[in-house]
Amino acid sequence: MGTTVRTRTTLLDVHDDDQTRRAHEAVVASRVFGRPWFEPTSYHEALLDWRHEDKAEPKEIWVAQDGADVAGVATLYLPMEDNTWLAWFDLHVHPEHRRRGHGSALMDRLVERARSAGRSSLLTDFMVPVDDPAHGYRRFVERHGFELSYTEVVRHLNLPVADDHLDGLDAQSRPRWAGHYRLETHVNGVPAPLRPSLCDVMNQLGVDAPTGDIEFEPESLNPTRYAEYLGLERDMGRTRLTTVAVSERGEVVAYTDLVLPHGAPSTVWQYGTYVHREHRGRRLGMAVKVENLRRLQADFPERKLITTGNDGTNSWMVSINEDLGFRVVELCPAYQRKLG
The missing domain is CATH 3.40.630.30 (Gcn5-related N-acetyltransferase (GNAT))
Structure with missing residues (x-):
């Protein structure tokens, strides 16, 4: 059982090589957790994506700090030319930093930002095992007021x-x-x-x-x-x-x-x-x-x-x-x- 700590959430400085490397490490560790077949992409690809500015769908990359470590990363996307009623996000917490409140701190930040951007709906998706209907990722978003809309089957x-x-x-x-x-x-x-x-x-x-x-x-x-x-x-x-x-x-x-x-x-x-x-x-x-x-x-x-x-x-x-x-x-x- 983790210990809840006070989390500081800040925007990722995409030109800070040290912070971006630690953010990439946290995302990769989250993505590969429990998924032995998953082959992560490179830091180079992630950095170019983070630095890319798309005026039609700008993004905000928020990090949760645990001391000097990047414990979690959440990317919020805000469509500007279509489906402007929604925002969608991708949230990851490093497995070594879970159950300490970092994910909830990031979630609160995303909800705040989506509301301030005038969005009426916030969307997310994530990977879970086929045979675990009460997976921790599901429980996490449900505790934060999310409801299941549909499910894709990954093949x-x-x-x-x-x-x-x-x-x-x-x-x-x-x-x-x-x-x-x-x-x-x-x-x-x-x-x-x-x-x-x-x-x-x-x-x-x-x-x-x-x-x-x-x-x-x-x-x-x-x-x-x-x-x-x-x-x-x-x-x-x-x-x-x-x-x-x-x-x-x-x-x-x-x-x-x-x-x-x-x-x-x-x-x-x-x-x-x-x-x-x-x-x-x-x-x-x-x-x-x-x-x-x-x-x-x-x-x-x-x-x-x-x-x-x-x-x-x-x-x-x-x-x-x-x-x-x-x-x-x-x-x-x-x-x-x-x-x-």
Whole structure:
């Protein structure tokens, strides 16, 4: 049982190398705790992310001090161009500093900042085991007034996937879309002519994905911000593989992204996959994922694992992932606190 101490919460000085290193160590220790498969990203990537300024979604990084140590880190995001009624955050306390009040001190700071920014709702999510419905992370946020909104199921896919398996999935889907769409795979961003329609499709992902009692409005990603994100990933040493389905009108109607972090050399993150609602029923979701996976395995055979998450009620995407061979590993519950 820890001892409660008086915690000082301050904004992280992202230009203080010593403090940022200690903050990164606390976040990594929290993320890997109880998750032996998790491969953390590098300090270099974290530092660039912390220093990056996104005017459309500014962030505040708060740290909890335990003497000279950084005991906890919480990042608060404040969307400014869409979904401006909400704020969302990511909170971590180093396992060696838990049960001393540091997490609660950070939480109180986040609630205060969200209210002062005029937000009516505060959101967060985190990873927990599949078989522990009363996990400590759940109890912590529930004590602070949060209620469960929805739960994503996190799955892993071990690589490589056999070529004949991918060929079989391709054979099942291709007759549904061939002749009406073309597939293109691009490294570190799609060409400029495709970016407006890609952004339009990406902006709909949060609207159509199951999110319980949270109703998101379309996001406001545009080609300029898209290019900024690609530049940030390039500086981090990351690689993004994007496969798109392009209609006869030359517009992106489906996409999927795989991101390869530099500091986690075996891991691949599955980012968004989405098919425009007017083009569904043609197996484009499976088509773009198979094509992207083929490119990944051909160009980056050293990567051993893809991680993805989907709401358990999203039967369309769940079936695709299960057909590809993804297996359930953990849960990612999303909680909301209405600030009133």
